[in-house]
Structures are given as C-alpha cells and as structure tokens.
Amino acid sequence: xxxxxxxxxxxxxxxxxxxxxxxxxxxxxxxxxxxxxxxxxxxxxxxxxxxxxxxxxxxxxxxxxxxxxxxxxxxxxxxxxxxxxxxxxxxxxxxxxxxxxxxxxxxxxxxxxxxxxxxxxxxxxxxxxxxxxxxxxxxxxxxxxxxxxxxxxxxxxxxxxxxxxxxxxxxxxxxxxxxxxxxxxxxxxxxxxxxxxxxxxxxxxxxxxxxxxxxxxxxxxxxxxxxxxxxxxxxxxxxxxxxxxxxxxxxxxxxxxxxxxxxxxxxxxxxxxxxxxxxxxxxxxxxxxxxxxxxxxxxxx
Numbered sequence: 379x380x381x382x383x384x385x386x387x388x389x390x391x392x393x394x395x396x397x398x399x400x401x402x403x404x405x406x407x408x409x410x411x412x413x414x415x416x417x418x419x420x421x422x423x424x425x426x427x428x429x430x431x432x433x434x435x436x437x438x439x440x441x442x443x444x445x446x447x448x449x450x451x452x453x454x455x456x457x458x459x460x461x462x463x464x465x466x467x468x469x470x471x472x473x474x475x476x477x478x479x480x481x482x483x484x485x486x487x488x489x490x491x492x493x494x495x496x497x498x499x500x501x502x503x504x505x506x507x508x509x510x511x512x513x514x515x516x517x518x519x520x521x522x523x524x525x526x527x528x529x530x531x532x533x534x535x536x537x538x539x540x541x542x543x544x545x546x547x548x549x550x551x552x553x554x555x556x557x558x559x560x561x562x563x564x565x566x567x568x569x570x571x572x573x574x575x576x577x578x579x580x581x582x583x584x585x586x587x588x589x590x591x592x593x594x595x596x597x598x599x600x601x602x603x604x605x606x607x608x609x610x611x612x613x614x615x616x617x618x619x620x621x622x623x624x625x626x627x628x629x630x631x632x633x634x635x636x637x638x639x640x641x642x643x644x645x646x647x648x649x650x651x652x653x654x655x656x657x658x659x660x661x662x663x664x665x666x667x668x669x670x671x672x673x674x675x676x677x678x679x
Contacts, residue, residue, distance in 0.1 A: 383437060384408075384415040384491070387426050387452055389444030392469045400443065400468075400484070407488040420448075430455040437461075439667060441491075445469015446511055446577060450645040453501065453664055454508040462496055462665040471577015471646055474511040477588065478573075478668045478679065490669045497679065498662035499588045502572050505656055509645045510588075510664070512576050515634065515655055516567035517547050517600075519643045549600045550638045556595060556629035563625070566600035568634055570657050571626075577646060583626055584616040589679045591661045592628040599623045632657040 386404065390397045401417055408415060416438075420426050426448065430440065442452035443466040456463050466487045467475035481487045504513045520543060549564050571583035571594040583594040601609045601623055612621045619626055634655040642651035668679075 381414045385438045386417045386441045388419045389448040392444035409492040426451040427455045446645040447647050464667040473575045473577035493670045494667035495670050501660045501663045505651045507644045511573040514569035514643045515637045518567040519639050519641045553635040555633040563597050565597045569596040595627045597625045
C-alpha cells in the first residue's frame, strides 16, 4: 500500500515562535509507515501561494504550519480543489485550529496526523479578501491594524492595544444588509464569524458553525467601563451570545455601509477594505482533515 504524501508549509516567524526544530519533531512523531513528507519554509508574504501554485498536479495533503494567517494563505490556494489541507497550529491566536480541535502541542498535533477525518468547510470573502475564520470592522479592525505595525506579539500585544484604544474609540452608525433585509445599528464592531473565535479561545460567537452555510454577523455595542468585566467573563466562558451588548444574526451574504476605519481584520491580518463592505460565503468549498474525536459525540463545526 502506497504511503500518503504530506507537504508541510511552514511559516518560520508566525506567532514569534521558532520552528527550527520542526523537522526533527516530524521525524520523531509522524507515523512514517503511513506518510512520506516534505517540508518547505515560506520566505515572505504570499510565498505559500507561489509554492502551491507550482504543485497543483502533485497528490498530497498540505499542512499549514503556523497561525491563522498561514492557514488563510494555504487555504486560499486550495479552495475549490480536490486537495485537502490540515493544520499544525504554531501561531499566536490559532483561532481556526482551536475551533476544529487541533492540539496546540506540536508533538500531539503531529501524532494526530495518523487519525484524521475529512470534512468540507465553508469559506468567505470580504471585498475580495478570502477568510476562513473571522473578519471584522470597527474597533476590532483598528486593533488588528495597530497590532500589525507593532513588534508586540501574542495575546498581551492584542490586550495592550485593546486597552489603549478602548477609551477613545467611539461607536459608529452602520447600515447593514442581511440577505437583502436592511437594519441600522450603532456598534463598536461588526464581526463576520465563520468559526467561533478570534483566537486565544476568545469566542465572539460560541454557536458558530463552519459547515452550516451561514455567516454569523456579530454586532457589539461598546461596553461601559463597568460592563467590561462581565462581558469578558461571558466571552471566555463561551457565553458571549447571552450578553445584552451582543446581537448575532445569521445570513448568507452581508453588505455594510460606513466602515469608518477603512480597514478590516481578516483572520487576524489587517487589510485595506474601503468604506463599503461586501461579505459572501462559499459553502463546503474547502476540504480539511481534522482530528477524529473519541468521545462518541458529533462535534458541531
């Protein structure tokens, strides 16, 4: 029986974590009776797409080794193809990996490669920018923009900019079209959730499914300083959807007017997006290999 081929696409700088010993960890922990593998390192933004464009005809599973930005780049190269991808989460937030149940321990994640199941998941596009997990405008996109310019990494980096900008950021008025129905809302941020979280288990939409064919549009009012602790408690306890400050509406397509920041957060990366936002969903457009769960219950993805 022939071995399955794996291509590991490694972002050597994602999350500020060294990947220097990744090759030796693969050698020690991957089931070499089942898999043949190759490891390629990206050298600049967009390099993963170039690598995969040259390997379209090679039969292999592509494993993104890095954070949500690396996952996004690999996934966008495999969309609507017969090639499946998987994840070794070695970034900062690792939002999609957490949602799908990948171990954050690299040794355990490599061993999970021996027992994966294939599912088809949805993907989304915001003004031409592909995303798998989370996109957003407003306060969230402002923090992503500040974070991208800084040497601060990890959760503490996000927290630093969040606290710094919180008191001076003012809510914006949005006109939102959801599958043709228009609503008007005042909000601090509008998040488009395909998965349930930004990363770090910060779950803005705990009941989001990445396979239901719907975008969870999360509209969050700015909390007062006295409301912040309770809101954060609900977010970290998977109960954000019970907060009176958060409204979640599901739709297949979304248009939002008046993006005051002009940027968007796309899977943790800041991109210029303009003032009018169009978000569309592509059902079951990506094949992904995820860990098999042993507790006998079907996980809601």
